[in-house]
Amino acid sequence: MTLDLMDRLKILADGAKYDVSCSSSGSSRSNSNGVGSAASSGICHTWTSDGRCVSLLKILMTNACVYDCAYCVNRRSNDIPRVALTPDEIAELTIGFYRRNYIEGLFLSTGVVRSADYTMELLIQAARTLRQQCRFNGYIHLKLVPGADPLLVQQAGLWADRVSINLELPTRESLALLAPDKTRDAVVKPMRQVSGLITVNRAERKASRKVPRFAPAGQSTQLIVGATGESDRQIVTLSEQLYQRLDLKRVYYSAFIPIVTDSRLPARPVAPLKREHRLYQADWLLRYYGFAAHELLDEVHPNLDQDLDPKTGWALRHLELFPVEINRAGYEELLRIPGVGVRSAQRIIQARRQGHLGIDDLKTLGVVMKRARYFVTARGRYAGEGPFESNMLRRKLMDAPQRPVQLSLTLEQPAGLITGEL
Numbered sequence: 038m039t040l041d042l043m044d045r046l047k048i049l050a051d052g053a054k055y056d057v058s059c060s061s062s063g064s065s066r067s068n069s070n071g072v073g074s075a076a077s078s079g080i081c082h083t084w085t086s087d088g089r090c091v092s093l094l095k096i097l098m099t100n101a102c103v104y105d106c107a108y109c110v111n112r113r114s115n116d117i118p119r120v121a122l123t124p125d126e127i128a129e130l131t132i133g134f135y136r137r138n139y140i141e142g143l144f145l146s147t148g149v150v151r152s153a154d155y156t157m158e159l160l161i162q163a164a165r166t167l168r169q170q171c172r173f174n175g176y177i178h179l180k181l182v183p184g185a186d187p188l189l190v191q192q193a194g195l196w197a198d199r200v201s202i203n204l205e206l207p208t209r210e211s212l213a214l215l216a217p218d219k220t221r222d223a224v225v226k227p228m229r230q231v232s233g234l235i236t237v238n239r240a241e242r243k244a245s246r247k248v249p250r251f252a253p254a255g256q257s258t259q260l261i262v263g264a265t266g267e268s269d270r271q272i273v274t275l276s277e278q279l280y281q282r283l284d285l286k287r288v289y290y291s292a293f294i295p296i297v298t299d300s301r302l303p304a305r306p307v308a309p310l311k312r313e314h315r316l317y318q319a320d321w322l323l324r325y326y327g328f329a330a331h332e333l334l335d336e337v338h339p340n341l342d343q344d345l346d347p348k349t350g351w352a353l354r355h356l357e358l359f360p361v362e363i364n365r366a367g368y369e370e371l372l373r374i375p376g377v378g379v380r381s382a383q384r385i386i387q388a389r390r391q392g393h394l395g396i397d398d399l400k401t402l403g404v405v406m407k408r409a410r411y412f413v414t415a416r417g418r419y420a421g422e423g424p425f426e427s428n429m430l431r432r433k434l435m436d437a438p439q440r441p442v443q444l445s446l447t448l449e450q451p452a453g454l455i456t457g458e459l
């Protein structure tokens with residue numbers, strides 16, 4: 038029996054929700070009484086660098102797959118209904134939703150059908166139809182298929198704003214264990230190629246704006262956390278390398294939660310969402326706070342402290358650097374104070390031009406005093422109480438509620454979007 042378009046869309050939107058390499062908040066708001074609905078059609082939200090929230094149609098082209106990754110609901114050995122959309126149907130749906138103002142763009146992922154090249158060609162065809170025939174200028178995020186021909190990778194970047202290929206597992210060994218049809222090289226090679234093409238494209242476009250843009254929103258990837266035994270140190274170090282060597286815009290972390298049974302998978306991972314949250318915080322410190330992976334994690338501390346955010350954990354291991362006098366510290370030094378974020382550090386620098394700051398001024402500048410008070414002085418005054426000793430401070434900081442940090446929701450530079458101060 039052939040399912041109609043909306044039924045297939047529902048299945049393919051549901052299948053795409055496990056891919057977090059496009060930020061997604063999902064939505065369950067239905068249209069029971071009123072105009073418009075974001076339910077059941079795979080609409081997710083993501084934030085741009087200028088703070089705009091954009092909605093994307095987030096779908097798989099097909100949930101059929103010739104690969105058999107242990108952690109994936111769409112793997113070939115799973116007995117589930119398989120459906121697909123043609124490139125024309127994808128273009129038609131995207132334009133239809135766009136015209137009705139439901140979405141501003143498309144995130145298109147897929148299972149692998151027949152071969153990597155064949156699948157990649159279909160994805161490209163959908164994007165090309167949207168751009169050329171439908172004259173669609175909205176945001177397109179295309180998945181790259183591991184092992185696809187470099188020419189196809191290049192074409193994908195010419196139609197898409199962002200491309201991504203999921204690294205999935207942190208080591209070759211883990212990939213071989215849980216995703217035996219994929220190889221590390223088949224994933225990393227296109228990443229390297231995209232990184233090189235973006236660099237060349239930037240230089241060419243400086244010389245001539247007529248040169249077509251290649252993946253202007255860069256590339257991202259996803260790592261599954263907790264399906265295999267790697268430490269946070271291995272994961273954060275890998276992310277650092279991806280940012281530094283391949284200029285990735287984002288590494289997304291997806292806590293492994295068993296949705297399929299497989300003897301190769303852990304039955305019950307430990308606190309997966311909390312671990313994911315701490316990894317995002319550490320990632321934030323790498324990208325915006327000037328931390329190096331080896332400062333946050335080392336042989337003695339291979340995993341992030343689940344009870345404290347990574348910056349506070351680092352500060353407690355380096356009490357010799359604290360308390361910091363807020364009126365004298367440089368910007369980089371301010372960023373390392375728990376409770377002081379990018380924006381509050383900038384505000385402190387600015388406010389200091391008007392005169393010396395007191396402890397009471399810090400809260401109005403956005404500093405989270407529940408944490409910062411133990412690590413700063415202002416005009417020589419220390420606002421923490423009790424002995425300045427690691428275990429004592431740890432107990433107090435664990436009692437202080439840790440404000441949540443908005444996670445992984447940006448397409449580009451999100452400095453203006455930090456809603457919690459690390």
Ligand code: SF4
Pocket residue numbers: 102103104105106109110111112113147148149216
């Ligand atoms: S390649 Fe692996 S992760 Fe991707 S859809 Fe197929 S089975 Fe799932």
